[in-house]
Amino acid sequence: MTTTLGTASAGPGEIDTGRLEVGETRDGSPFGLPVAVVNGESRGKTLYMQAASDGDELNGVGVIQRIVPQFDPAELSGTILIVGIVNYHAFQVAEHRNPIDDTKMNRTYPGNEGGTSSERIAAATFDNAMRADLILDLHQGSTSRMLDEVRVRCGKRHRLHEQCLELAKAFGCGYVLDQKGPDGQLARTAPDEGIPTVDPELGGAVGWDEHSIQAGVEGVFNVLRYYDFLEGDQQLEPQTRASGFKQYGAPAGGLVTMHRELGDRVRPGDAIFEITTPFGEPKAEVTADSDGILWRIRRLPQVATGEYVCSVGTDIGEY
Incomplete structure (x- = not known):
C-alpha cells in the first residue's frame, strides 16, 4: 500500500521525500515543510517524527539528517512519517519563535487550519501525526547546556501515562523528566487522542552538538527495535527520572x-x-x-x- 505525506509518496519497500505545503510567504509564494516517508517491506506500526518546532533547536534536524540515509525499507516493518523542519519561518532566521506571529510553535497544538501562521503549521503536522501509533517530537534545551533526556508531558494521571513512560524508556537517553507540560505541546495533546508521545530533549547547543545528535540517533533506533519496526532484541534499561x-x-x-x-x-x-x-x-x-x-x-x-x-x-x- 502506497503511503503519502505531502508530495512524498512511497510504496512498500520505498523511501521518498517531498514537501507538505502549509501556506504562503509574504511575497505570495507557496512554502512547504520538508517531509519524508519510509514505507517498510512488511506491514507494522506507524511512527511519526518531527524536529525544529522551535526554530533554533537543531539537534533534532541533525538526527533526521543522519537516520534517513541509514533506513533500509526492505528490513523495516511498518511506516515512518517524518517532518524534518516544523517551524519553517523561525528556522530560516535561526530564531526560537515563529517571527511571522511571534509565537512558540509548541504551544499551539492541535492547531487551527484557518488560524495564525503557527496554528496552521501545527494543524497540518498534527493531522499527519494522528496517523501514527507512536510520536517522537525531537527537541533540545534551546541554546542552554542540558542533559540528553526525554520528556513525558501528559501528566501522571493521564490514561496513557504508562505507555508514554514506556516509550521514553525505550528511547533510552538515561534521563526522563516526568512532568505535565503546558497546554499546546504536541506531547501533551497527542496522548489525549490515544497516541503515546514523548519529546526527547537532546542536550542544548548553539547550532548543533554531535554528542546529543548521536544520542538521538541511537534513541530512534532503540524505539524502532523495541516496537518491532526492526529486528533485534531491545531491552529496556533503568532510567533516572525527575x-x-x-x-x-x-x-x-x-x-x-x-x-x-x-x-x-x-x-x-x-x-x-x-x-x-x-x-x-x-x-x-x-x-x-x-x-x-x-x-x-x-x-x-x-x-x-x-x-x-x-x-x-x-x-x-x-x-
Whole structure:
C-alpha cells in the first residue's frame, strides 16, 4: 500500500521525500515543510517524527539528517512519517519563535487550519501525526547546556501515562523528566487522542552538538527495535527520572562560575555556583536547597540580578 505525506509518496519497500505545503510567504509564494516517508517491506506500526518546532533547536534536524540515509525499507516493518523542519519561518532566521506571529510553535497544538501562521503549521503536522501509533517530537534545551533526556508531558494521571513512560524508556537517553507540560505541546495533546508521545530533549547547543545528535540517533533506533519496526532484541534499561525542576537565578550581577557539572547529584547546602566581579572578587555563592541532579545550565557566564543560571531536577528516582 502506497503511503503519502505531502508530495512524498512511497510504496512498500520505498523511501521518498517531498514537501507538505502549509501556506504562503509574504511575497505570495507557496512554502512547504520538508517531509519524508519510509514505507517498510512488511506491514507494522506507524511512527511519526518531527524536529525544529522551535526554530533554533537543531539537534533534532541533525538526527533526521543522519537516520534517513541509514533506513533500509526492505528490513523495516511498518511506516515512518517524518517532518524534518516544523517551524519553517523561525528556522530560516535561526530564531526560537515563529517571527511571522511571534509565537512558540509548541504551544499551539492541535492547531487551527484557518488560524495564525503557527496554528496552521501545527494543524497540518498534527493531522499527519494522528496517523501514527507512536510520536517522537525531537527537541533540545534551546541554546542552554542540558542533559540528553526525554520528556513525558501528559501528566501522571493521564490514561496513557504508562505507555508514554514506556516509550521514553525505550528511547533510552538515561534521563526522563516526568512532568505535565503546558497546554499546546504536541506531547501533551497527542496522548489525549490515544497516541503515546514523548519529546526527547537532546542536550542544548548553539547550532548543533554531535554528542546529543548521536544520542538521538541511537534513541530512534532503540524505539524502532523495541516496537518491532526492526529486528533485534531491545531491552529496556533503568532510567533516572525527575518529576520537577528547581530553577536558580543570580542574586547579584557579575560572572558565573559553576561548581557542579551537568548530571552531578546535589544535596542541600552543596555549592552550585558563585558570582564574581570581572576581577574575580567574590560577590555571592548559591547552594542547593533540595536533593536533585544538575539538569540545565545557562551557556553565557555574564548575568544580571535575578537572571536564570541553572535548573536542578528534583524528586529523583530510578525506574
